[in-house]
Every structure is written in C-alpha cells, then in structure tokens.
Amino acid sequence: MANSMGERARPKPARAGALLAALVLLIGASGCSTGAPHPLVGLALAEAQTFPYFPVYWAGPRFEQWPIAAADGTRSYLANIGDSVYYGNCVSGKGLLAGGNCLLPLQVTTVIYGIHSNQTLGPQENRLLRGVPATIYDEGRSIELYTGRTAIDVFSDELPHALAAVQKLYPINAPGTSAQNLPPPVFCPGLWGPEPANLQAVMAHLPRHACQEDEAERAYTRTIKGE
DSSP states (O other), rough: OOOOOOOOOOOHHHHHHHHHHHHHHHHHHOOOOOSSSOOTTTTHHHHHHHHOSOOOOOOEEETTTTTEEEOOSTOOOOOOTBBBEEEEEOOSTGGGGOGGGGGOOOOEEEOOOOOGGGGGGGGGGGEEEEEEEEEEGGGEEEEEEEBBBBBEEEEEESSSHHHHHHHHHEEEEOOOOOSSSSBBBBSSSOOOOOOOOHHHHHHHHHHHGGGHHHHHHHHHHHHHHHH
C-alpha cells in the first residue's frame, strides 16, 4: 500500500457516518448562531467533567487562541461515536458540517476502541506520539492515538495544529496532565503500513502482550481454516 500523504484519505466509513450524526445533533442543540460562543460553564462543562464511562480527553479550556466551544456529556453519549470536545470561534458548523468562517479548528473525540484495520483510512503515517501508537491521516489533518481502552481522534484544519493538540491532551474527567505520556493501549491497534523502530518496540511490549496474543489468535484461525 502506498503511504504517501499527498492524496486525500477517506475517514473510516462507520466512524464518519457516526460522527456526522453526532454533529447534526450538536448543531440542533446549540442553535444556528455564527457568533463567538459564550464561555462553556455550568452544566454544559460539568457533564464532560463527570462523564463516568472512560477518560475523555481535551486540550484544556483553550487551544492556542481558540476557546472551547462545546462538549458532549452523558445525555448525548452514543457508544459507537464517543464523547467530543470542540474548539473555535463559532458554534454553528461543528467541524465536518462547517462552512465559511465557521470551520472549527479542533475537535477531540474519545471512543472505546473497536477492533478494525486502519487500511480504510487511506494514505497514512504511523508514529509514536505521547508514548503511544498513533496514525496520521486525512492529509495530516487527523490523528488517531491509542491509549487504555480507547482511541482518541484529533480532527484539525492542518497537521501543525493537530500535532500541537496532541501535546496538550489530558483527561477532562480523570487525573492526568499533558506533561505525562498517555497510558499504553491494552489492545493491539490495527495499524497499517510501515512502523518506525521506536513504535515497533512499544507495540512489542504492550500490556498482556496484546499484539502477540492477537497474532497467535490469527495464526490459530488460519490453522483451523486450513489456510
């Protein structure tokens, strides 16, 4: 597979449709104002801060010059979509649906990882970021990191912003700081394409030898199928 970043990658089909549905719901909840958002306070932020199911990652109350514009919580939670935090100067577009000056510069989505191959992401690059496996795709505008039981998807307008956001990530609802490496994943991410040496070393020593167990299971499946 060609891993050139020169072609536009397609998002994962299942994730893309789910995200679109979530963004439509968020637009309906937040209205159609295209002005600067009011500070996110009270129940709106408290829902994210008390989200009970897994750590939800954000880049803090501001990312560079952009304030937090919206945050999901338990009431809008869908397991296949996860929980998101949005940054920007307007609240009507919500990232993928935005147009004109309403394109949000950053969205951070945390979701329970579901086993899949990253082949569907198209041209991509695998890296070690914040001490965990990560995949850069969508011409560098999107990064998926694998930590604990979750995947963190960082959607941005350009690679420098996406990489800067990765360095700022920490849980909004659990202990942790952006100065720490992220916890290693307890699963074997379905990376596709070349892996640098430092990433290979981490993949070989994941908790409970997740990748070795994954490969052993695939080998057993091939054996009983006579492949």
